[in-house]
Amino acid sequence: MKVKAFIFSVFFAAIMLLSACGDGSDGRIILEFDGGGGSGDYNSTISMVQSSANPYPYNTLEKLAEEWNKSNDKFKVVINKNSLRGMRSAVTSLLEAGNAPDMLFQVGSVINDDIANGWYVPLDTYLQKPNPYMQGNTQWADIYDSRELATTRASDGSHYYVCLDRVALGLLYNIEILNQAGIQDIPVTFSEFIECLETLKQAKANGTIQAEVFAHQGLWTELHLNASVYAGKIAEWDLDGDRMVSSYELAKAYKEGGWSYNDGEFEEFLRLCYEKGKYYPDNYLAYDVSYNFSRGRLAVTDGLGNNMRIAQSGLKDKLVVGGYPALDSAASEYASASVMRGSAGLSTAYWVTNSAKNKGQDAVDACVDFLMFLSAPQNNSRMVGDLGFAMPLNMQDNNVSLFDNLASQYLEDLNAGNSVMWGAVDTYSSFGLELSDYYQRAMGGFYQGPNEGDPSYIVAVMNNNIDSALNKLIANNNWDI
């Protein structure tokens, strides 16, 4: 017993000593970069040998870090081996204690909750400086479309994060099933989309196909429809001219009586949602969409870049990807402008945290420099393209054939200039997660169940909860409404 205790204590002491040592680096200050990624993960895989257990070998981010480290003698960027993946329960505590990685991956939407804590470095001054890694660049912000950049602003007007890729987003079709039902082309407008779903439903009813018709994998279609229906109101509600209706502008419009959930627009939005919801399989909440779509048991679904890659490994060339169907005037009297197709915009948000602040202004500058390095097209296209789960910041560099349609549609819409951005108007999830959750849960019963197809139920839920949500938001942000 005594011997065992002794051995234990020696072992313990040894480990404590070892763990307290530094990492034997060459005297440079370490800047930690937390990997992760919106659609696919940018951390290196354990080996570069491809196998079924390692289907996407990747180490480009690490290589880029090494390149940057070579030309910098004061700082060294280290990519964390295991990302926190933006897990809020861990991240908030780490930020409070000042232990978070210096460059952190986290979804952008949390900024309005965190503003008052002073955890992140505002990046506005840096966005106005030129990016040294891009030839001929006068402002770092130019790599992003101004409207896209506007979506990343916090409620106090500052930018606290930069995005490193664009998320691919669209509808996924099993073209084999569509062909069996007699459909040759994927739909482009909403009317065509509903027609396609109806044809599929008939084919299923008379036994031509066995697959289910449509089920959603993410709740993007509704966002798309919401922006489409309210597009005509943007001019009225947009106060700062960025052609986006931010939470503040929307809240102000609500409080001034500009809109409410009793309006015709919201009812139309719900009607359109139900139009496509009619085609969901029975017990759709219990339906495993990804599983069934990959096995050819579902005809149409929607998804992000990673959903598309997953479906492709199952369906191979039976998969065709297309942009969200544009709301045409035949489908709805409220249709005015179309919403951008192909991408919901920027994703994979990186923040410079208070850990870098504590290491000094140099450290913050170095972090920003690394982020500029990663967003420069020649590096960014390598970083994003080698993994192939999202689209690079410079869309022309997209090398994933699966996303070609989406990339070209997005560029088309961006250049035409009259399309509406994703999330330009969002009347159900702009006011905090709580209201959004009430909406989601109510919609569960709206598609199937006792309240099926009854918009008054949803309207009642929203009306009951909007005031408390708005008041909390206004108090937290100190808005003058």
Add this chain to the structure above:
Amino acid sequence: MAAAAKKKPTWQQVLLIAIVCTLCIMVLYPFWLLIVKSFKDYDQELESFLSLTLPLHFENYLVAWDYVKGSILNSMFVSGMIAVTTVTLSAMGAYAFAMYSFKLKNLLFSACVSLMMIPSILTLSSKYILVTVNLKLFNNFAGVILPQSAGLLPFGLLLLRGYFASIPKELFEAADIDGANSVYKFVKIMIPLTMSMLTTLLLMNFMTSWNDYLWPLMVLRDDTLFTIPINLQSFTDRFYHMTNYYAPALAGYVIVSIPLLFLFGFTSKQFISGMTSGAFKM
């Protein structure tokens, strides 16, 4: 009982064994499924996601091994230390509550036990700041071992106090007559008598801390210090996010159950010897 072993089994015994067998199959099915699914590749998973498919894909195990091999020793050390610390301190505390009587004893005991009733999410943040900022134990094994041990203490106290109190006091009287002090009584009498329960508690604590993911992820930063769940959970989430199936991750879970299986076997022996050495024959 030696004479009884020669008799033919009664129908009650046969029924008993049949029921136990059925239950055993039902509870082992998930483990079987774990093993079967860990050998599949994506296409096999698509065709038949439940049944054994050939050929077996051992590369799942090779990849999973690469991810966890660096952290197995760390996990064994950390979990071992947590288990030993918790059991030792719980036994000491339970001894005090069971053998002595003092003012406010029951109140103190209830207060200790009630500490585990606060939902852990609420205390996460302040515990973290205490450990990493005030005690400066960031990136240090002690920052994992000490708080997790403290967290398991109330459970141990609750379990052991009742058990210790039920040990007949007569067994200590002989030692009292010899003038032994409490340390002697604790080490030479109490511990051997309760070894089976202590081993069970040790096993429980080892297993709880073996799978602990969130706290070590927050406290440890050097990848040489990572415990198994940090690597494995991270790999599982990443892999699933990008491929929508689990086979290499499941292979990882099978690999890391092997040390636990050995531990079960070892404690099984202790368990039995603890029971048979208990001087309960009267």
Add this chain to the structure above:
Amino acid sequence: MQLKKNNIIKPIAWLVLPLAMMAMFLVYPAISAILNSFLEWSRGSSRFIWLDNYKSIFGDEIFLRSFKNMIILTVFGLICGNVATLFLAELLFNMKRQGLSKVFRYLFLIPSLVPGMVTILLWKNIVLSGTPEGLLNSILNVFGVQPQAWYFSEKLSKFSIIFTGFPWVGGISFLIYLAGLQSIPESCYEAAKLDGVTTIQRIIYIDLKLLVNQIKYFIIIGLIGSVQSFDLQLIITDGGPNYSTIVPGYILYLKTNGYSDIGEASAIGVVLFLITLAGMLAANRLSSGENS
């Protein structure tokens, strides 16, 4: 033979280390959690609002509903879990073949090695899957019953949550009951046999009485666990459908992790703490009545 009364030095010496550890790592964070329940956090600073958080959570109809759900899930969960575990412990205890018993004891530990995620996935996608090919649905099909949505059916969701983990045996818990059973003195059994007591009577009158400590342990642990648990809600049901499976623990999680309502979350935490404390005191009261 008396316990040494009034000599407080000895017990304190034994208790100093455990108490110090608990005070530092458990009491101190718990106090800040309790304090938070009286505060309102807004724009990075807090102010005292006393019982307003409590008023608002008790005024929330969904919270009250979650209470009801929690009571149902806890009561049934505790009953099923403990009865099954005791049953298994008794079975193994009564097995005459010691070798076989040893083997089964080892085998029943193995399920605890299966990571929780695998079990939940297994139950969600296979056993209680809503599709007609799901295990239970296939069984029901034999009897001509329609396939059910299980977790996603308003009527059956609570049942599905309780039923997850059937047959509720395996893992370490039955070992503790077994250890308790094996420490019952032989003399008790000899005496019972002489009195002609049957096995069933022996189980009810002797085993259960002498296992009271272990049963109390599992009731308290089970109570704490059930009151705080929300993993099935998080992974499968999201409190639905139509709030039929929402529990206070899940609301607490949402308020800390998404809605950033630390004040109300802490208030819920304190309420749950008080409930489990009341439960524990009740269990103590009942069992000390039995201790003769």
